[in-house]
Amino acid sequence: MKTQNNFLKNLSKVVLVLSVLFISSCGSDDDGTPAEEFVTLPASLVTTFDGELTYTPANGMGIVAGVDGTATISGSGSTYTISFSDGVPSITGLRFIGSGNGTYATVGTDGSAAGIDIENEELTIGAQVGGNSWAFVPN
Incomplete structure (x- = not known):
């Protein structure tokens, strides 16, 4: 018992x-995705930024390394594209979240690791999508 x-x-x-x-x-x-927090960027940030641009394609051909270039943010609603100078392909389908203090960051795109930050009206990019890599830092 x-x-x-x-x-x-x-x-x-x-x-x-x-x-x-x-x-x-x-x-x-x-799942960690703050879908309800996607924001529309202020019009002052949907513009062209100057900076140092580096791009490495997945195939390793046609590398753009450390040139003075531009990155232009365009879009509608809460989905954006960043187009680059110097023949560098665009990054599309971006969505941003905002912190409420003028800082905006991406949450990534499908198959990507994107760290795109806009703070104090300066754009910084470190992204890898489909094996292609982008870096953009303010001058």
Whole structure:
């Protein structure tokens, strides 16, 4: 009888622990994407920025390295494109989130690792999409 009581106590503890783990793991279906926080950039930021541009295509051919170039943000609604000078391909389908203090950053595009930041009206880009790499820093 004592063995059966110990078994039931241990079983109830295991069930309790598994229940807590299950509830905590299913507590949120949030994938980390702040979809409700996408913003429309102020008109003053939908413009052309001057800076140092570096681009490396996935195939390694036609590298643009550290040239004085431009990056132009255009778009409508909350989806943007950044077009570059010097024959560098554009980055499309960008969406920004805002911090409320004049700083805006991308949340990335499909198949990308994009760190695009606009702070104090200066554009900084470090992005990799489809094996292509872009870097843009203010002069």
